[in-house]
Amino acid sequence: MHIEVTNAPSPTLPRWRGRGSRFGLSFVFAKGRSLASPLPRSGGGTGRGLWVAALLATLIAPAHAYKAYVSNEKGNSITVLDTEKMEATSTVKVGRRPRGIALNKDGSELYICAGDDDAIQVLDTKTLKVTGKLPSGPDPELLALSPDGDVIYVSNENDNLVTLIDVKKKEMIGDIPVGVEPEGMAISPDGKLLVNTSETTNMAHLIDTQSKEIVANILVDGRPRFAEFKKDGSELWVSSEVGGTVAIIDPAKRELKQKISFDIPAMSKEAIQPIGISFTRDGKRAFVALGPANRIAVIDAETKKVEKYLLVGQRVWHLAFTPDEKYLLTANGVSNDVSVIDVASLKVVKSIPVGAFPWGVVVAPQ
Amino acid sequence: MKSLVAAFCLVLSAAPVAAETVNVKVGVLREAHARETLSILDIPAADDTLAGALTGAADNNTTGKFTNQTFEAIDAKLEDGDDLVAALDALLDKGALFIIADLSPERLLAASERAKPKGAVLFNVSATDDRLREADCRANVIHVAPTRSMLADALTQYLIWKQWRRWLLIKGSHPKDELLAQAFRNSAKKFGAKIVEERVYEDTGGGRRSDSGSVQTQRQIPVLTQNAPAYDALIAADESEVFGGYLPYRTWDPRPVAGSGGLTPTSWDPSHEQWGALQLQNRFTQTFRRLMNARDNAAWLAMRMIGEAATRTGSNDPEKLGLYLLGKDFSIAAFKGVRLTLRPWNQQLRQPILLSDGRMIVSVSPQEGFLHQTSELDTLGVDQPETKCTLK
Numbered sequence: 001m002h003i004e005v006t007n008a009p010s011p012t013l014p015r016w017r018g019r020g021s022r023f024g025l026s027f028v029f030a031k032g033r034s035l036a037s038p039l040p041r042s043g044g045g046t047g048r049g050l051w052v053a054a055l056l057a058t059l060i061a062p063a064h065a066y067k068a069y070v071s072n073e074k075g076n077s078i079t080v081l082d083t084e085k086m087e088a089t090s091t092v093k094v095g096r097r098p099r100g101i102a103l104n105k106d107g108s109e110l111y112i113c114a115g116d117d118d119a120i121q122v123l124d125t126k127t128l129k130v131t132g133k134l135p136s137g138p139d140p141e142l143l144a145l146s147p148d149g150d151v152i153y154v155s156n157e158n159d160n161l162v163t164l165i166d167v168k169k170k171e172m173i174g175d176i177p178v179g180v181e182p183e184g185m186a187i188s189p190d191g192k193l194l195v196n197t198s199e200t201t202n203m204a205h206l207i208d209t210q211s212k213e214i215v216a217n218i219l220v221d222g223r224p225r226f227a228e229f230k231k232d233g234s235e236l237w238v239s240s241e242v243g244g245t246v247a248i249i250d251p252a253k254r255e256l257k258q259k260i261s262f263d264i265p266a267m268s269k270e271a272i273q274p275i276g277i278s279f280t281r282d283g284k285r286a287f288v289a290l291g292p293a294n295r296i297a298v299i300d301a302e303t304k305k306v307e308k309y310l311l312v313g314q315r316v317w318h319l320a321f322t323p324d325e326k327y328l329l330t331a332n333g334v335s336n337d338v339s340v341i342d343v344a345s346l347k348v349v350k351s352i353p354v355g356a357f358p359w360g361v362v363v364a365p366q
Numbered sequence: 367m368k369s370l371v372a373a374f375c376l377v378l379s380a381a382p383v384a385a386e387t388v389n390v391k392v393g394v395l396r397e398a399h400a401r402e403t404l405s406i407l408d409i410p411a412a413d414d415t416l417a418g419a420l421t422g423a424a425d426n427n428t429t430g431k432f433t434n435q436t437f438e439a440i441d442a443k444l445e446d447g448d449d450l451v452a453a454l455d456a457l458l459d460k461g462a463l464f465i466i467a468d469l470s471p472e473r474l475l476a477a478s479e480r481a482k483p484k485g486a487v488l489f490n491v492s493a494t495d496d497r498l499r500e501a502d503c504r505a506n507v508i509h510v511a512p513t514r515s516m517l518a519d520a521l522t523q524y525l526i527w528k529q530w531r532r533w534l535l536i537k538g539s540h541p542k543d544e545l546l547a548q549a550f551r552n553s554a555k556k557f558g559a560k561i562v563e564e565r566v567y568e569d570t571g572g573g574r575r576s577d578s579g580s581v582q583t584q585r586q587i588p589v590l591t592q593n594a595p596a597y598d599a600l601i602a603a604d605e606s607e608v609f610g611g612y613l614p615y616r617t618w619d620p621r622p623v624a625g626s627g628g629l630t631p632t633s634w635d636p637s638h639e640q641w642g643a644l645q646l647q648n649r650f651t652q653t654f655r656r657l658m659n660a661r662d663n664a665a666w667l668a669m670r671m672i673g674e675a676a677t678r679t680g681s682n683d684p685e686k687l688g689l690y691l692l693g694k695d696f697s698i699a700a701f702k703g704v705r706l707t708l709r710p711w712n713q714q715l716r717q718p719i720l721l722s723d724g725r726m727i728v729s730v731s732p733q734e735g736f737l738h739q740t741s742e743l744d745t746l747g748v749d750q751p752e753t754k755c756t757l758k
Contacts (some may be wrong), residue, residue, distance in 0.1 A: 139645075158649070179428055180425045181645055219678070222699045268741065
């Protein structure tokens with residue numbers, strides 16, 4: 001018999017607990033893999049209410065069914081979700097330690113950084129089969145795709161390099177030396193500026209994609225992990241996991257404009273660790289995942305004020321909107337689930353069980 | 367005035383790039399550690415501590431390419447009978463005004479005194495003595511290594527979380543074993559554990575290596591531990607490495623062992639891989655062909671703290687860098703899951719403590735539920751209200 005532990009058992013109650021039994025202990029005894037069907041949570045008072053709300057929402061405005069892909073760092077798998085049914089539809093075995101994931105333009109291929117296999121795997125999203133791999137250098141963690149989809153930029157932590165890969169030819173076409181432990185990768189909407197963050201050097205390196213030269217190095221707070229451009233390219237946001245802040249950079253002037261910090265009542269400063277960042281298409285709102293603070297900060301992207309903190313699962317990593325921006329999905333590492341946020345009401349409406357240690361999440365364009 | 371404003375803006379907006387290369391020289395003043403360890407896995411290598419400092423210098427130099435700064439580690443190893451003052455003077459003469467110190471408490475205090483007129487800053491990477499942060503604290507010493515009280519509290523929080531509250535305490539017969547035993551006694555009182563009995567393991571001399579040692583040990587340890595009152599965990603206070611490692615699996619009663627054997631609190635362990643630590647372990651092992659121990663890690667961290675301060679201030683002036691490190695803007699990432707900062711009242715680095723069984727990290731303290739008004743990391747060790755330190 002195979003025993004699957006969906007939540008880490010703990011003799012004492014986790015501090016963030018306080019919403020009924022949503023994250024109660026549940027051991028699931030299953031033959032083989034059971035991730036395809038949603039697991040009933042113990043109790044369920046809150047759950048049922050949320051279900052009704054979700055059903056009502058579906059009745060009023062029929063949502064599109066999108067496919068979301070979640071990388072499970074410890075599960076060595078990708079969970080595929082149906083965003084309308086809000087459940088897992090399949091689980092695909094992939095390489096070891098999958099973290100950063102990205103879809104190509106039409107959503108036909110998913111690129112997966114399989115860190116412990118030193119490769120980027122290519123998953124055919126129709127057949128859900130791994131069709132090949134791209135050479136990446138050792139331990140790839142995050143990647144960025146050029147707007148035309150021809151070049152993948154990968155951060156290779158062990159070599160202090162950003163590696164360039166030609167997607168069609170499946171070959172490495174260059175590398176750029178950066179700071180210690182490169183991690184976050186983002187590319188400006190016009191494709192001209194690449195940004196890489198280095199976790200131990202604590203810089204955002206701005207790189208001209210034409211010349212492949214670094215054009216500016218901007219110091220940010222400790223352990224910068226993720227970078228994201230606003231959709232109009234006017235601002236670049238960089239999250240510092242250990243520093244606990246988000247730096248806002250003017251990409252044209254290549255300078256730091258300001259920093260956003262977070263304050264959650266009764267939560268220690270050290271536990272607030274910003275990671276994933278997502279902007280709404282109109283650039284008016286930003287959502288920032290706060291790691292072990294188990295919350296998403298909702299930020300007015302114009303005034304830079306935090307409007308609200310939304311409680312999600314444990315150690316939340318990365319985020320993705322559905323293309324209609326109705327929902328925002330969050331990958332929650334320690335609680336092995338994806339939280340679904342209703343963007344209009346700013347409410348967490350559902351928790352979907354996925355594989356072990358979900359890390360990255362993307363949603364297909366259609 | 368205009369140029370001043372412009373310079374200030376530059377500092378705010380980008381990494382400060384010096385016109386001329388700024389060289390930061392760091393001395394690594396280290397004494398040899400005992401090779402008499404119970405496990406051969408713990409015998410110190412010739413480059414013990416130094417290898418960590420070199421790894422930190424390499425990291426800083428990668429960053430330095432973008433800021434026009436270079437970092438250099440200058441080794442000064444004290445062999446038996448070597449004069450501390452002469453070795454320190456040689457480092458200071460070479461312009462090394464940052465000293466990574468792997469020294470006994472007495473030598474650390476002597477080095478602090480000697481370095482004072484030169485304005486040099488010392489980074490203590492190995493001495494765990496609480497007195498160096500309390501009655502004997504010094505303004506030019508920053509403590510990267512945790513204290514005995516921090517290590518004891520880290521272990522105790524976990525044992526309390528496990529509800530293993532009744533302890534049999536066995537201590538060695540050397541003064542530093544008693545210091546560790548006292549840290550465990552204080553910790554038991556602080557968090558509500560009970561020491562049901564104390565025993566002493568006399569060091570009768572002799573070596574650690576023999577060709578059939580386990581045959582005798584298997585018979586000695588049950589005798590040492592029999593006829594004890596009911597207890598939940600056996601706590602060993604054996605910094606001298608005389609018996610602690612022999613206790614697990616050999617006790618009269620089947621009980622877990624912790625402290626200087628079994629589950630051990632430490633600032634670093636070669637098996638630590640979380641929060642990106644694997645990357646540091648990998649680059650250390652690739653270069654030095656061995657595993658990183660706690661002293662290596664503290665030296666790496668001291669070098670990173672120097673690097674971080676140099677990057678942020680664009681300077682190599684020890685006074686400026688010291689002010690930055692003790693200021694409110696300083697924090698550093700060290701693969702422990704949270705930012706590390708300095709306790710301003712005694713210059714001790716706040717840090718989570720790993721609990722290792724020698725193969726794996728069993729847990730990391732502070733444990734959930736141990737709360738503090740300033741930082742949960744301050745639930746470990748002597749806290750500000752109890753401090754006896756007046757920095758001078």
